[in-house]
Amino acid sequence: MLDPNFEAEAARRPHVGLCPVGVPDVPAPPASHGAGYRTLSGDADALLRALNSGEVQGLLILAPGRADGAFQLQLRAENRTPEGQRLxxxxxxxxxxxxxxxxxxxxxxxxQETAEVVSAAAPDGAGALFYGVLAGLDDYRDTPPVGLLRVPADASPDRIAAAAAACAQAMGRRLAPLPRQA
Structure with a gap:
């Protein structure tokens, strides 16, 4: 049986932006997957505009990680460029x-993925982007969820997409539904 409120409820579902940096693009999920997500690209300013405008309510940057098969969630970002200078x-x-x-x-x-939490920030482009977004968040609004997931170097695009979707859904469960449209 079709749910007559499905489209209305889907429109209220929060969206998480996924920003692949040096990893394959992540295809959009079917509408039935709970919190939706969309792929974004650009510099920190473009990603901040997407967050501040309400286009997305959270952001997960995807970047290459180690070759040992574990997904890594980075806890912090440092104010430095890949060359070691202050960002x-x-x-x-x-x-x-x-x-x-x-x-x-x-x-x-x-x-059934291996996951670890890492505190050390890698001095690469994804780390600089992560810092730029975190440092640019507005002080006066609720802080949106922003994270960096390092994917295994040997992960297939399907494995990356499945892990990204799982993380986006976990982030979306903590976000309030969007307001109803009149």
Whole structure:
């Protein structure tokens, strides 16, 4: 039986932005997957605009990780470029991830994936992007969930997509539904 409210409820579902950096693009999920997500690209300013405009209510950056097969959730970002210079002349030296890390780890473990939480920030483009977004978040609004998931170097695009979808759903469960449209 078709649910007459399905489309209305789907429109109220929060969206998480996925930003692949150096990994395969992640296809959009079917509408039946709970919290939706969409793929984003661009620099920190473009990603902040998507968060601030309400286009997405959370952000998960996907980047290459180690070759040992484990997905890694990075807890913090450092104010440095891949060359070791300060990314922003003024700003904290470290910014902490705002995603619900334990829930994302649980979502990955539920998919039979190996997951770890890492504190050390890698000095690469994804780490610089992660810091730029965290440091640029507005102080006056509720902080949206922003995280960095490092994917195994040997992961297939399907495995990356499944892990990203699981993490997006875990993030979406913590987000309030969008307002009803009149």
């Amino acid at each position: 922003l002349p003024v700003g904290p030296s470290v910014a902490r991830a705002t995603v619900p890390v334990p829930e994302l780890v649980r979502a990955l473990l539920d998919r």
